[in-house]
Amino acid sequence: MPTLKEILRNIVPEQYIDLVPSSFDLIGSKAGQVAILALDERLTDYELEIAKAIQKIHKNVKAVVKRSESRKGEFRLYDYRLILGNDTEVLHKEYGYYLKLDPLKVYFSPRDAEDRIDIAKSTKPLERILYLFSGIAPYAVAIAKINHAISKIVCIEKNEVAHKYAVENVRLNKLEDKIVCINADVKDVIHEYLNFADRVLMTLPIGAWEYLELALAALKKEGGIVHFYHIGHEENLFEDALKIIKNVCEANSYSYQILKQKVVSDYSPRKYKVRIDFFSKRLK
Secondary structure (H helix, E strand, O other), X not given: OOOHHHHOOOOOOHHHHHHOOOOOEEXXXXXXXXXXXXXXXXXXXXXXHHHHHHHHHOOOEEEEEEEEEEEEOOOOEEEEEEEEOOOOOEEEEEOOEEEEEOOOOOOOOHHHHHHHHHHHHHOXXXXXXXXXXXXXXXXXXXXXXXXXXXXXXXXEEXXXXXXXXXXHHHHHOOOOOOEEXXXXXHHHHHHHHOOOEOEEEEOOOOOHHHHHHHHHHHEOOOOEEEEEEEEEEOOXXXXXXXXXXHHHHHHOOEEEEEEEEEEEEEEEOOEEEEEEEEEEEEOO
């Protein structure tokens, strides 16, 4: 099978051919996929041909979408523009479970699939998990499908569209007895889950730190694990996140022990989404 650049060699001018992306996200399954790619502005006149070339390589692609380089707004969504196709709702399959979504309306990264499984495999039987900023609930579904002995996962998501997909994904994977989805702002409902969780998920890399104090209060009195996500700079990937954890824990009289530091995925040039797992317990 020829590469994208090989197909486009006589269509895109030679001086721009190296700008054609060598990789892009595919969301969906054999029933239909959406290809999402970032394109240099110098390729604007060739977008449709690039989209058609993607369909030649990936026969299941039903729509091709151009995205902005950065996420913005309250729900941290990319700006999208449809280049080819019209139906962008898909059923995405990974590791034996399904996730229904429209990538133009909610945030989802197929690149985080391995990270979801990594966390799922780290959970223990009978754990209660609080999942903040849960989106379409991909981590909850992954955990409950991997760890059949999980006690309960409570997902909190403010975006109504993402919440509806989360509810649908729980139903699709027959996990209603394991996962509860709440459509609300974390700050408005987390007081109902004080001393609740063995584990708290904070998968939002931008702004999650503002909720870390609340996440600590949600841990059981005997302590628990927090999966804290942040944006790390290339020169010192974990420095900012470690500093935040230290400052918030010390200010609120919590001990902490770093368990794991991991680069999850690229975020933007010289920046990465990072994850720090730590155990924390109130000191007094």
